[in-house]
Amino acid sequence: LSSPPARNKMCDTSTSPREVEVSHILLRAGGDESALRSKAFSVHDQLRGGRSWDEVCKEFSDDKNTSEQGGRLRPFGVGALASVPEFETMAFSMQQPGEISDPFQSALGWHIIRFERKIPLPSQKEMDASLRRRLGRDERVQQSQQLQKMARRKKFQFVEQRETLEKILANADSSLTKANWTYKPEAALGSQQLFSVGNTPYTVNQFVNFVQKNQKATRLAPRAYAQQLYDEWAEEKIQTAEEEKLKQENPDFKNLLTEYYEGILLFEIMEKEVWNKASEDTVGQKKFYEANKSKYQAGDRVEARYFATNDKKLITETLAKINKGDTLSAADLRKFKAVQNFRTYEKKDSKVIDQVTWVNGLHEAEVDGLHYLVEIKRLVPPGVKEFNEARAQVIADYQDELEKQWIADLRQKYPVKINKKGKKAVIAELTKK
Structure with missing residues (x-):
């Protein structure tokens, strides 16, 4: 998959709306690239055949820091792996936990990814609340914050109408601490000014609306919680004034802030209109494939399956059973280390398939210390790939x-x-x- 276009630095590096967690198998670049590609598809075939991910990862992955833990990586967001864009793009295009990607190549080598989960980022308010709770426990921080708050209020000409505020605090009851405060002030009180920042007044009605939108269940006393919400709202309005002043005095800050917001907006739109749609819209994928079939050509192919084992004797016993006309049972299949069901192969898709003669029937092969029994069902002439064969490129x-x-x-x-x-x-x- 191609990397999402990088429109600006803020969109690229700091505006991801979520993180993902994946596990991976890495076949590191170096040596014979053709052989490495074949090995990647062979490893993928073993996974598709039902072999344990952890077992395959431990045996084949060249990332020794993670291979013993199933290749599990730390969660990461967009831009975190900018040096390996192919890996990042593939990871963010996957949707279902347990989904395994096709092999793909980057500057590091060949990769196979297993998708583990999406991790939505907490909202800005949730992150702020968490930080405040942790910092709020430190007495020195509390003193510093109080001094800073007083200085900022003075700087931005914050004028409070304490008598009016007391009337609102007196109406805070237990419903507020249960996030169910529906208080409506009388018209005369609602229009009164609670405070002003510079020349901008803020009224009781505005504060009540803020509280009713942001109230949450809490163990604080009703009055204390109302005061806390008031302080948050006042600081929010002072911050707005501060940002406006910075925009006027510092054009670079204004441009950076605009770029930040536009970067977030662009990322969200691109995700909705392009990236998610391309990976999730199976109907659209198939229509696109039908309209562009000529792009997805393949050479000579075979439809084949194979069985893998460490025990050469098992191959001999299985061949003898088949030649006698016996059908392989589920118990027979469980004796193999991996079983790959029938699928279509081109040259260089699989080192195992490449090693046998392409004629219908049973064949033996040995690759990377494993013994294989290969069954070729039919030869597939050159032509257009089926949708499932070409799906990664179609997307x-x-x-x-x-x-x-x-x-x-x-x-x-x-x-x-x-x-x-x-x-x-x-x-x-x-x-x-």
Whole structure:
């Protein structure tokens, strides 16, 4: 899959809406690349055949830091693995826990990923609350915060109407601590000013709306909880004033803040309109495949399956049983280390399949210390790949197509006109020595 386009640094490195956790098998680059590719597909075939992920990972993965733990990696967000974009893109395109990717290549070598879980990031308010709880236990931090709060309130001309606030605090009852406060002030009280920041007034009605949107169950006393919510709201409004002042005094900060918000917005839109749709829209994938079949050509192929074991004797016994006309039972199959069901192979897809003669029937092979019994069911002539064979490439191409369509729709909906004289003047100014 192609990497999600990097529109700006904020979108790339710090605006991921979630993290993912995956396990991986790494076949490190170096030596014969063709042989390494074949080995990757052979390992993948063993997994598809039912062999334990942990067992395969321990035996084949070159990442010795994780191979003993099933290849489990720490959760990571978008941009965390920017040096290996193929790995990151594949990880974020997967959806179902336990899903195993097809082998794919990066600068490090060949990878196979097992998807473990998505981890939604907590909201900004949840993260703030958690940090405040931890820091709030430190007396020195409390003193510092109080001094800082007083200094900021003075700087931004915070003026409080304490008498009005007392009227609201007096109406805080147990319903507030149960997150069910439905208090409605009388019209005259609701329009009164609670405080002002600079020239901007804030009223009782605004505070009551804030409380009713943000109230949560708590063990605090009702009045204490109402005071806490009031302090949070007041600090929020002072912060707004502070940001506005910074925007006016510092254009770089304004531009950075704008870039941050636009980066988040762009990422969320791209995820919804392109990345998730491309990986989840199976109907769209199949329509795209049908319309572009000629792109997915394959050479000579075979439909085959194989059985793997460490014991050469088991291969001999199984061949003898088949030649007698006996059917293999479930108990017979369980004796093998791995069983790969029938699928279509091209050249270089599997070192095991490449090693046998491509004619119908049973064949023996030995690869990487394992013995294989291969059954070729039929020869498949060159032609268009079936959808399931080409699905990984179809998803990548469909993603590119969706992005092009989306950008075209935006251009049509929001036409851009360029002032050529203005453009020429700007370029001249930027390139002036």
